[in-house]
Amino acid sequence: MMVEASARNCSSSWTVLQAAHRLCRRYDFESKSAGVPTNVRLAEAAGADAVLIKPCLPQELAAEIRRLLSQSHELKARGRELREKVGTQRAKSQELIQRSEANQRRVALSRVHRRGATSAPPVAPPALLCPTCDQQMKYVTSQIGGVSERYPEQWDYFECKACRGTFEYRHRTRKLRASDPLRS
Numbered sequence: 225m226m227v228e229a230s231a232r233n234c235s236s237s238w239t240v241l242q243a244a245h246r247l248c249r250r251y252d253f254e255s256k257s258a259g260v261p262t263n264v265r266l267a268e269a270a271g272a273d274a275v276l277i278k279p280c281l282p283q284e285l286a287a288e289i290r291r292l293l294s295q296s297h298e299l300k301a302r303g304r305e306l307r308e309k310v311g312t313q314r315a316k317s318q319e320l321i322q323r324s325e326a327n328q329r330r331v332a333l334s335r336v337h338r339r340g341a342t343s344a345p346p347v348a349p350p351a352l353l354c355p356t357c358d359q360q361m362k363y364v365t366s367q368i369g370g371v372s373e374r375y376p377e378q379w380d381y382f383e384c385k386a387c388r389g390t391f392e393y394r395h396r397t398r399k400l401r402a403s404d405p406l407r408s
């Protein structure tokens with residue numbers, strides 16, 4: 225007669241013993257009703273983690289139980305490792321999702337970024353003197369541009385009532401230069 229002991233998912237020697245006992249009883253029942261398997265390989269093929277042939281020494285049984293226990297500890301450690309790996313992967317994918325959401329927000333921000341002509345620009349136009357005749361110039365309008373909210377561009381347009389000159393002032397470079405005649 226044989227004793228099978230399955231140690232998969234066993235957490236203590238008590239569970240191993242219980243499993244061994246259960247398998248033993250099942251085997252007893254099966255052997256009475258269906259006959260004894262012809263060899264050890266048959267039992268192993270049936271999925272037994274250990275096969276002991278009776279009569280067997282208590283030391284042999286104890287050794288098998290110890291072997292199965294350490295196997296179950298190994299399995300548990302491997303399970304822990306896998307869980308940790310899954311956790312790391314999940315954190316990584318969470319980070320990727322957040323990054324892509326931030327990217328979408330950035331794209332949306334640059335889409336809503338205001339562009340075009342306005343007479344109420346974000347930065348107040350400076351008071352400038354005409355480079356030709358040194359007279360106070362009159363602010364006319366502004367142009368807003370740039371790639372995004374973070375990198376804005378603003379051009380202010382001025383005209384000189386005295387010499388009829390028209391100029392544009394770029395905020396990023398702080399340069400004033402002559403411009404085409406203003407439309408407004």
Ligand SMILES: [Zn+2]
Pocket residue numbers: 354355356357358359384385386387388389
């Ligand atoms: Zn002038």
